Each structure stands twice: as C-alpha cells, then as structure tokens.
Amino acid sequence: MAAYMGSNSVKEVLENSDEIHFYGHHVDDGKLGNRMLQATSETENDIREPFIIGVAGGAASGKTTVCNMIIQQLCDQRVVLVNQDSFYYDLTEEKMNHVHEYNFDHPDAFDIEHLLYCVEKLRHGQAVDVPNYDFRTYKRNLSSRKVNTSDVIILEGILVFHDPRVREMMNMKIFVDADADVRLARRIKRDTLEKGRDIKTILDQYSKFVKPAFDDFILPTKKYADIIVPYSGDNYVAVNLIVQHIHTKLGQHTLCKIYPSVFVIQSTFQVVEHGLGHLPFNEKQIITPTGSIYIGIEFCKKLCGISIIRSGESMETALRECCKGIKIGKILIHRQGDRDQQLIYHNLPEDIADRNVLLLDPILGTGNTAVQAISLLLQKGVQESNIIFLNLISAPQGLHAVCKRFPRVKIVTSEIELGLNSNSQVVPGMGEFGDRYFGTNDD
Numbered sequence: 001m002a003a004y005m006g007s008n009s010v011k012e013v014l015e016n017s018d019e020i021h022f023y024g025h026h027v028d029d030g031k032l033g034n035r036m037l038q039a040t041s042e043t044e045n046d047i048r049e050p051f052i053i054g055v056a057g058g059a060a061s062g063k064t065t066v067c068n069m070i071i072q073q074l075c076d077q078r079v080v081l082v083n084q085d086s087f088y089y090d091l092t093e094e095k096m097n098h099v100h101e102y103n104f105d106h107p108d109a110f111d112i113e114h115l116l117y118c119v120e121k122l123r124h125g126q127a128v129d130v131p132n133y134d135f136r137t138y139k140r141n142l143s144s145r146k147v148n149t150s151d152v153i154i155l156e157g158i159l160v161f162h163d164p165r166v167r168e169m170m171n172m173k174i175f176v177d178a179d180a181d182v183r184l185a186r187r188i189k190r191d192t193l194e195k196g197r198d199i200k201t202i203l204d205q206y207s208k209f210v211k212p213a214f215d216d217f218i219l220p221t222k223k224y225a226d227i228i229v230p231y232s233g234d235n236y237v238a239v240n241l242i243v244q245h246i247h248t249k250l251g252q253h254t255l256c257k258i259y260p261s262v263f264v265i266q267s268t269f270q271v272v273e274h275g276l277g278h279l280p281f282n283e284k285q286i287i288t289p290t291g292s293i294y295i296g297i298e299f300c301k302k303l304c305g306i307s308i309i310r311s312g313e314s315m316e317t318a319l320r321e322c323c324k325g326i327k328i329g330k331i332l333i334h335r336q337g338d339r340d341q342q343l344i345y346h347n348l349p350e351d352i353a354d355r356n357v358l359l360l361d362p363i364l365g366t367g368n369t370a371v372q373a374i375s376l377l378l379q380k381g382v383q384e385s386n387i388i389f390l391n392l393i394s395a396p397q398g399l400h401a402v403c404k405r406f407p408r409v410k411i412v413t414s415e416i417e418l419g420l421n422s423n424s425q426v427v428p429g430m431g432e433f434g435d436r437y438f439g440t441n442d443d
C-alpha cells in the first residue's frame, strides 16, 4: 500500500528536522510551492465540476432514447442535455441552393470551436447560450437557448467523440450501437415525420453521405467509448448500470458540496502531498553544499503525523518520504463494529498542541474511530483547524460523522464509496484493510 502512496514528485531536502520540513527543488526546476498551490486549487475545482457524459453513435441509433432514460433515472439530479446538432453551421445561400450536395454527417459541418467554448463554460459553472438550429431552414434561429450549468451535462451527437479536445472533457463516454438496417428504418420514419423530407431524398442522402460518414468518421470513434450500449428497444440493464455509476460519482460531488472540508483526490499517489498542500508555508531559499541555490518551501508551523494503529501505519512511509524526520505519534483504538470504540493506547508528541497534525488512517467507515482519535487530539490542545485527516477510502456515513462533529478538520481522501454493509465494512471497499496489508487474514 505504501508503495502506491509514495511521493515521487516531491523531493525532500532538509533532513533530520522535526522543526522544519522543507521540500523543494533546484532553482532551474520551476516553483514547487506554486505548483503545489496550483495542484491543490485545481483538484478542488475538479471536484466541483459537473459530470460530463458523451453519448455518440450513428444517426438514429437510439442515442436520444438512451439519454432520455438516463435523464429520467437521474431525476434527483440537475441534468442538462446539449445536442451537437445545435452547433451545425448555418448554410450559406450558395450551399442552400445545393443542399442535397451538403454533407451533414461530416465533422466539418459542425462549429466545434463554439461547442467547445460552451461546454468549457458549463464545466466551469457558467451559463451559456446554446444555438437553436432549425432543420427546415438549415439555419440557427435568432433566439438561442440559455443553458445553466448542472450536476450532469450530457453531450449527445453523432460525432461528439471525434475531436480529442471534446473527448478529454468527458468523464464518461457511451457509444450507442444499432445495426445499419435498424438505423436506416428509424431514420426514414423520423425524417419524414419530423423534418418533412421525402423518402427518395432520405435514401439518396443515406447512400451518398450518411453511410460513408458512419464508416469513415463515426464508427472509428467507437474505440473511445467506456461503454457500448447495444440498442434494442429500451436497454434498462445498461442504463441502470450507467446511472448507478453516475450516482456514485455524484455522491462525491454532493458530499464535497455539503462539506467544503472534504477533498477527493483522484489518485492515491497524491493524498499525502495534497494534505501537505493545505498547510501554510513560506518560500525559502538555501545554498546547497555544492554552492547551488535551491528554492523550496518551509512550513510556518511545526508538523507531526499521527497514525491510527494498525492501518494508519501503512501511510507513514509516504509521509516520511515527503517530510523526512517528521515526528510520528500513535493512537490505538479498539473497534467493535458499529458500537462504541475503546481508546487503548496513545503516544503523542508532548508539544502536539503547537503542531499541525496529519492524522493517518486509510479507512473511514462508520467514522467512530476517527471521531475518537480527533476528540483525543482536541483534548490534548490541538486546534481543530490544525488537523488534516489523510485517508484512502471513505464511506459517506464516516464523512457525515466526522464533518458534522468537526467541521474545521480537513479530510483528504481518494475515494468516497457507496456505503457500509451490515458488518460496518465499506462497500465496495476492500474488506479489512489491516488484515490485507499486514497479511493477517486467513486466505
């Protein structure tokens, strides 16, 4: 476990000091302090960004049905649907005169820069005006549609996976797959009814543009999909699985919105570094023994790590890699399922009240253990706002318990899971962490 929590990016330079922890970089290497601050704020922003889903697939493959089913099942969330069709370029008079020669299924038919601009704004919490494209006039209406940002943004369209910049903004990519004959039959029905087109025109357009564009541009983007949904009427199983995943991810968003003290770091590599990034520091310059100038940072206040025995000890190596010589204290709490915890042992730095405390425990289940440990730290005079709880897997129940009781304690975790089972184990989770890490399970 410690191996994947280790710090590769942060170099510790001053050793054997439990008073000063200075980690930095050579003067040529840029500004670590700035990088750390940037990393922290970027990650915080990421957490609050909407969940963006791309839904691609051939024309009339069932994308809209899948999107509607997702929207219906996410009824407790704010969802907005943005259709790539809204970003068709207006046809010029000349193109209008030869409209049957115009390829609406080619990537160049879309104003992708405008689409990118709109999604980028929504992603950063701003409302946008999305154009209203009229298929009868082949032009955007004068009035646009005001779209507010939401918890979930669904971006639907035949070619939404085509541009890598759009793809990169998506948290989940779904490709709706339907046989060519099914797509053609549905297209004929839809275009005659909804767009007032005649069958000959539809078939000409299909063989001339739609089919070649599907083969050349749309089908090749299927490989980018995280999920391929075979369209056969209403695919409830696939949509249920998708919605379940979104709910789990939104659970994180919701908890982070409720509790500004919770930070979810997408990679377990960065839990320790991110935690350190919350501490106040000053930039410091030193001359190394070889006479080079070295710029790093120095924490304003003394630090210590406190691990909750046993599992918290698995995080000590990572902490020591970042802060060599750091004082580490211990707390042992006997956990009995969901019942009261018993404090068995503690060994804390005498001057702990004057330190920032990084509390280490990879699992936050019911939260009882963490609440006991934090209560002990407060009894010893540690300021609540000087405690950062570093964690790998947390259950929503544990987060509620700690955040409600200690709103000023920061929690840095790498995953918020679904919940707890009847044995108070985190689910899906990883079972008994300590047994797995120390090899004391029966398997």
Ligand SMILES: O=P(O)(O)OC[C@H]1O[C@H](OP(=O)(O)OP(=O)(O)O)[C@H](O)[C@@H]1O
Pocket (backbone or CB within 6 Å): 308, 309, 310, 311, 312, 334, 335, 337, 361, 362, 363, 364, 365, 366, 367, 368, 369, 370, 398, 424, 432, 433, 434, 435
């Ligand atoms: O939030 P809670 O429901 O209180 O559970 C979390 C506690 O459970 C685990 O320890 P465990 O008791 O399994 O001991 P171990 O680390 O020694 O294996 C974990 O490391 C936490 O300390």
Ligand SMILES: O=c1cc[nH]c(=O)[nH]1
Pocket (backbone or CB within 6 Å): 363, 365, 424, 425, 426, 427, 429, 430, 431, 432, 433, 434
């Ligand atoms: O899932 C859990 C809950 C508490 N402790 C663990 O090790 N795992």
